[in-house]
Amino acid sequence: MTSSGNNSASNSLLASVDLAGSLPIFPLAPGGTLPTSLVLPDFRQKRLLFQHLAHPGQVHVYRTECRAGDRLRVQMLMPVLPQGRAVAPAFAIVAQSLPYSADVRKLPFDLPAGYSAVVAPPPSELMTPLRDVLTRVHYYPGPVIDTRTLVGGQCYIVVWSPQHQMGKYALQLGHSWPWQVGYWAQLPRYWWQIRGWFGQSRVAAYVAGAGVIFIGLLAAIVLREMMKGQGDKETRGQGE
Numbered sequence: 001m002t003s004s005g006n007n008s009a010s011n012s013l014l015a016s017v018d019l020a021g022s023l024p025i026f027p028l029a030p031g032g033t034l035p036t037s038l039v040l041p042d043f044r045q046k047r048l049l050f051q052h053l054a055h056p057g058q059v060h061v062y063r064t065e066c067r068a069g070d071r072l073r074v075q076m077l078m079p080v081l082p083q084g085r086a087v088a089p090a091f092a093i094v095a096q097s098l099p100y101s102a103d104v105r106k107l108p109f110d111l112p113a114g115y116s117a118v119v120a121p122p123p124s125e126l127m128t129p130l131r132d133v134l135t136r137v138h139y140y141p142g143p144v145i146d147t148r149t150l151v152g153g154q155c156y157i158v159v160w161s162p163q164h165q166m167g168k169y170a171l172q173l174g175h176s177w178p179w180q181v182g183y184w185a186q187l188p189r190y191w192w193q194i195r196g197w198f199g200q201s202r203v204a205a206y207v208a209g210a211g212v213i214f215i216g217l218l219a220a221i222v223l224r225e226m227m228k229g230q231g232d233k234e235t236r237g238q239g240e
Contacts, residue, residue, distance in 0.1 A: 048170055066149045073145070088142065094107075
């Protein structure tokens with residue numbers, strides 16, 4: 001295999017692991033304007049947002065409070081679904097002050113004074129799909145916007161289809177791994193939700209759940225035996 005082939009395989013593996021480590025969220029349908037946008041916790045933690053453009057011309061807007069200098073990274077992903085039903089929409093990051101602004105006229109609404117935006121149009125062609133190593137679902141990778149805010153305030157993500165198409169889409173948000181213990185404990189539930197959203201078999205979720213339960217029971221047994229051994233050792237020490 002050539003060096004470029006090795007690099008391509010390595011990048012694909014990294015992207016697949018990155019998808020598996022992103023916290024999945026299934027928010028309610030957001031409003032289509034900045035004032036009616038849906039609030040998200042933040043744009044820092046790695047998240048996979050699953051959503052659906054339900055009718056032609058629909059616009060989705062999400063927002064969060066940003067601090068000056070915050071990194072804003074968003075990638076559009078097109079889910080590979082059994083019967084299609086996916087869409088490759090455009091998206092944009094909107095904030096009061098960005099390092100640069102591009103294609104603002106392509107937005108589905110006019111920006112208020114003082115706001116700037118970076119627009120990522122729909123991809124002209126679909127690339128090789130990526131596979132989530134945990135759920136084994138696939139996504140076509142889309143464009144990425146990776147920028148920073150210059151001042152604090154509300155930051156927005158706008159999603160729409162210039163061709164007025166309908167269908168499901170996914171966004172990968174953020175740049176920091178969710179290292180909380182609760183995230184890893186809920187992996188079977190996340191697998192169940194994601195595979196259901198994709199219309200895929202959920203057998204893997206049952207297997208994963210059984211694996212987590214087995215590991216938990218094994219850890220409890222090992223911990224109990226260690227504590228028992230420590231107690232016996234202390235008892236013998238006192239007897240001597």
